[in-house]
Structure formats: C-alpha cells, structure tokens
Amino acid sequence: MDDPRKDRSEGKVQYGPLSEALGFLLRLGQLKSFAGFFRSFEAEDIRPGELTVLMVLHENPGIRQGMLAKALSIKRAHMTKMVRQMEDEGLILRRVPEDDKRAMELWLTEAGEARVAVLAPILAEHESGGAAGLSVTETAELKRLLRKMLNIRNGASG
Template sequence: MDMPIRTADNVDLDRLGTALGFLMRLAQLKIYERFFEEVGEHQLKPGEFSVLWVILNNPGIRQSVLGQRLMIKRAHMTKLIRALEDQGFVSRRIPDDDRRAVEITLTPDAVEKVRQAGEWFFTYEDSVGSNLSAAERQQLTGLMRKFIGLG
C-alpha cells in the first residue's frame, strides 16, 4: 500500500522491460562497468582498443571508413586518432590517391602491443555473458550480428 520502492528489484519497468533498445542500453552499461572493475587501468579503454585492433587488421584503413564501421563520428575520430598518434600507436599518411583522406597504420612498436592487448581484451570479452549457457550465448551472438547487419 503505497510503500515507496526501496530496492531496485522491486521497480516495475512495465513495457520498458521488454523494449529492445532499452535492454541494449542497459546491457552495454553493465558490460562497460564490469570491464573497468575487472580489467581496471590496463591502459587501453575499449574504444581505443577497438580502433587499434581494426587498424591492426586493416592497415592503411581510412579514417572515414574506420568511423563508419565503428560508428564513431568524424569529429570524435579526429581526436581519438590524434591521441593515439601522440602516444606513438599510429601514423597518418595522406594518400596521393585522394589528398583529403588520411590512411592510418600502426607503428611497428604498436603492432606487438596491440596483439598483446588483444589477449586480455578478448579474455574479458569471452567472459561476457557467462550467466548464459554456451548455447544461449552463441545464439545471442548470432542474433546480435544479424541485428547489426554483420555477416
């Protein structure tokens, strides 16, 4: 009878509780939070790592393409790349091909660093969704890929 809600479990989300967009926002926040609890200050944040990983696997990729694939806006990408350049991770090159564009490559030093970062990053990623069964987890991954429009 009109008792104020005192614990998060008692909160009635109503239709919000089955709204996909809402659920995904929650999921992402949860993953991000646990990432910092567990991986802590392992120097590279998820956003930075994903940028570096994609550059590792696609040397010479253009800034615009990188941004499209990772859904990072141009203005923000400029800042990210500059920061990574300042840290000596990447180098930029203007192709003769199209002198507006910028091609990004890992520096020789960074190649090994990023591979190593991949070790713990994917170890963490593999632990995401461990409250699901293996089958469910795989199903979820597949559905997410289809949802996004990958593969």
C-alpha cells in the first residue's frame, strides 16, 4: 500500500515535492470545491463570483465598488462589467455618493435581496457537511487556517 511502484502500476502518480506545494494544493482544492459548488447550485444559474458579490452586498449595503473588488480580489475593470450586468438584471442599485462624485455605492434591490434569500440557504446546506474526504471537524480546521492566512474573521455566527 505504501509502495510507489505499486501505485504507478495501478495508474497513480507520484507528486513528489508538489505534495508540499501549498499553491498547487490550493489550486486542486479549489477545482474540487468548485465542482461541488456547481452541483449544489445546479438549479440556480449562478456562478461563484456572482454569489460572493450578492453576499457581500447583503452584509455591507452601500459599499463602494472599489472596496468590493478589493475584498473579493477581483480586478476593478472586471468588477465594473460584473456589477453592471447585475444592475441590468435588476439585482443591484448603483448610486454616486454626494461626498465623492467619482465613487459608486452599491445596494441590493428587493429582487437582489430575494435572490440572496434563495441562495443563502443553499450555500449553508452546501457548507454544512465536511468537504469530500474530510470530517466535519477537519473541514472546520481547514477553514480556520485559511481564514487566518487571509486575515478574515469568522462572521458566519454574528
């Protein structure tokens, strides 16, 4: 079971130093996780990026567009396209604040809030179990370490 030659003959691959490369593991982990995401949200026609925008607007009404982009690590140029499409779809309201006419404040419309009301429970259900291959406890620890790495507070309980 621990003989590399047997693994090779069974069609397995030796990752060598890559098995210690965090970026590589994170990339594969994200691909696996996203596959599960699309399974859970199959009926909703939503992509990960759109969901994150909706959730952050729900939590931070009136947030400025650039700050949203920074929080989600989405480039400003791309964020412009995303939020404009969501504005066209009636999910988002955009408004120039009086104290800085260069900026753009974002709000969810009623339709946007309704969308969140549908999606949030699906997300909660999707996240409730452990990740594939991990126990609930191990999954919680994995998330905790990622949050610490990213300097993100656990705001799910508050």
